[in-house]
Amino acid sequence: MKPALLALAPLGASTCWAQASAPTASWHQHHAEPVDDRVKQLHAELKITPAEADKWAKVADVMRNNAKTIDDLIQQRHDNAQQQTAVENLQSWNEIAQANAEGSKAMLDAFSALYADMPDPQKKLADAPFRPAEAHTK
Incomplete structure (x- = not known):
């Protein structure tokens, strides 16, 4: 069982400070x-019961919106990576972190x-799905 928070953390472990190559269009499409x-x-x-459908729909919308927002910011970051100054690079990470925080609150x-x-x-x-992954094995 994967932790539910994976939907909130679309940054992925492979993203690094110096990564400059643009992802392929298929990466962007398949992330959704x-x-x-x-x-x-x-x-x-x-x-989820039929009585919970409206509230669940809001949760699902937030998950999708969060992923799209982060995907878009990462795509912008990669598209502009070769031209960014150090400050712009840090700013792009800040925008991603801020969007992640706002998405987490939503x-x-x-x-x-x-x-x-x-x-x-x-x-x-x-x-259970919201517990850390290591808690699932105990």
């Missing part, structure tokens, strides 16, 4: 697919509203 897959997977894992708000209405057994189902 795992988000949609994750939305579907979480929907099933959390056993996810917290949307998910908190859903979680508050869940019955306790469903909350337990929801808690």
Whole structure:
């Protein structure tokens, strides 16, 4: 089971300070697919009921919007990497970090509203995918 926070951290481990090569268009296109897959997977894992559909839709929208925002910023960063000054480079990282923080807050708000209405057994189902990966193996 993958941690739900993977949907919130689209930066990926391969991004580095000095990386300058532009990703291919297929990278940008295919990054949205795992988000949609994750939305579907979480929907099933959390056993979202029809009564929860509206609040779940908000969570799913936040997940998709966060991924698109970060993808767009990373694409801009890669497209401009060869021309950026050191300050512009740092600024682009700051924009990505800021968008990640804002996206995390939006996810917290949307998910908190859903979680508050869940019955306790469903909350337990929801808690597991949000734990750190190492907690899943214990």
